[in-house]
Amino acid sequence: MSFLDDFRTMSTFGATPGGGVERQAASAADGETRRWFGGWLAEQGFRVEVDAIGNIFGLLELVPGAPYVLVGSHLDSQPLAGRFDGAYGVLAGAHAARSVRDRAAAEGATPRFNVAVVDWFNEEGSRFKPSMMGSAVHIGRLPLETALATTDPRGVSVADALDAIGGRGEFTGLDVSAYAEIHVEQGRELEATGTTIGLVASTWTAQKLEVVVTGEQAHTGAAPMADRRDALFGAAKLIVAVRELIDGFEVEQLHTAVSEMYLDPNSPVALAREVRMLVDIRSPRQDLLETAVARLRTTIGSIAAEARVEIDIVDVVEWSSGPFLEAGVLLAGEEAARLGYSHRRSATVAGHDATNLKEVVPTVMLFVPSVDGISHNEREFTSDDDLLAGLDVLQSVLYRLCAGELETERTS
Template structure:
């Protein structure tokens, strides 16, 4: 398949759930998400590939080079996710899935035209709910696959409207029962979501490690009262206390060197959310990330002290729970070198790079040899409608992914004592 065909498909998918400012809104298990899944299925079925959907909604397209083999032949797996943030960008995630489909089609053509048949199969995956915008935590589908999260617990997670993951997947027809493929190795290409590659005029980033992530689930409990009739001295305003917490989460970064720690509060809900009622409850999630786990631990400890002081000052109760903690993940040196070697052979400039954001590859790296790559993001902007990557950079990433996929099919990264290289069964582990 040609670069022009890839770009045509990419820009076609970008019309699903398109927003007025050239972004997309395709949150997990919504009607728009269903349409992208149908597009994925149609692409695979046109090629004669088997399509599977597992118990958490992960979608697989399998290129079977060994149809007569007994049992489940392991797969080299390529992919990412098709869901988006609310008013998100059209490149995040979707690029990696469509690149995976086109790389797989090129690799299949290569084998069918006479190149040596690999000992393993090839598959492309669309992971469920990587974004976590509708259902928390993020990276859900790949984490269940890898045994890091419990399937039953994740199916019971509810969105802000009270709809569970199970109910949402059933509603769009994508709560599957198919067997999960066994994975020999995994590769993912993604937009950087940062400024490094563009700033340095580098075409490819070979990801070597991920940042440490710590989220805090914070519940502020005050007392509901009348905004007009209640004396100021008698109020226990949960929203005022929550606003102080939000500022502390922002300000804690100043304790460390510039950009050593990033933090934010991205979600906040309040009750009863009436213009004439003092808030009784506010729920928010704080996100702390750094390359150094010790910095995150210190920031967390500082915030807990400050939050306790705010609760006493405002005469409210504040409950804090650790949530979605992810340690540093270091990608295999052999995979990093493979990406560098392929880039050099294709005349593509490359450098090693870390990921501050989480990706499905972070989960997959725990159970299979994994290669993660970035292509440049314009202005380093992501999770918004202005997110953008140039066509030529998208095409370059597909070319590199295709060649890496070929090397993986030839056994370039053999599993090296990694437990659970097969698709993990439901309930194989729990999230931290």
């Protein structure tokens, strides 16, 4: 089966009427995809392992006892999502790892490192927060016990959800020498410039603020307007303030959103006593992000007083901006040029597992174009030609990584 045939098969799991997929982390559809992927790996000669947080590893031991070059992404999705985000990188990584094995055998070469593909658990963070959970546990950034105890909006824990799909294993991990990931861009730059391959050189910084707005439940009709402490009114003003926060900054230097919200009691005849929401703020510069968050905190105080509610930031999750290893960017550019593909340096606004891995091992990240920049949407699309071009470059990059060409100390 070709890569495109395999990708079409993978896209049938959790398929939606709009042409996308819905397979949130540890859902039944995610479980079906994971089982298919594990079976595919086994058929291709990979040793399949699953760790305690549900990350799936497919290992090809080429040099007994040597560390591994790891390649992959994630199979879980947002609700009503596109079929390319994450899944493309996992399947391309698997095909690329297989090609490294086959090429080494054909050439009679002995790589310096082994190769393995990974499906990181819960990259999206739509069912369980935070996002990039599996890779965060892998690098030690998030304690395993904390991750397993995390619950979804219905109160189901990660541990129970994984157990329901047979998704927890006992694999204790592997010695990783380098990491590679390919992903659809989720932006317009590559398409707008007629470029086939993006060489990810940096990532934006982000803060995700969990906010609770507390008011007092009351009758929607009988309660005097002057007495009302409507949590939803306070939340509405905060939503507007989050959107207007960008007005104080240069264009496209700050992205803001309120991306999740729950209210109690959510009744047609009762004012909300509580609203829980997630505020997402991102910038290419740490100082701008900190300035924006400080301004928002001041605005929150004013909104709370005006709406007669309490507004508390109960949790903050942050990932920092920073460069990818320059030697990796250059190596990927050399391979794109050698293979005849147009390429340019890129920055990722979205978070990816590579942004976790780059903190601990040399990491290479590649982009392929997204039509109209659409992502987290059933209409997300990347052409077959671009998917195959990305795979072509990834295979060559991965071969060089396995040859030990990125044994370079990280620079700060």
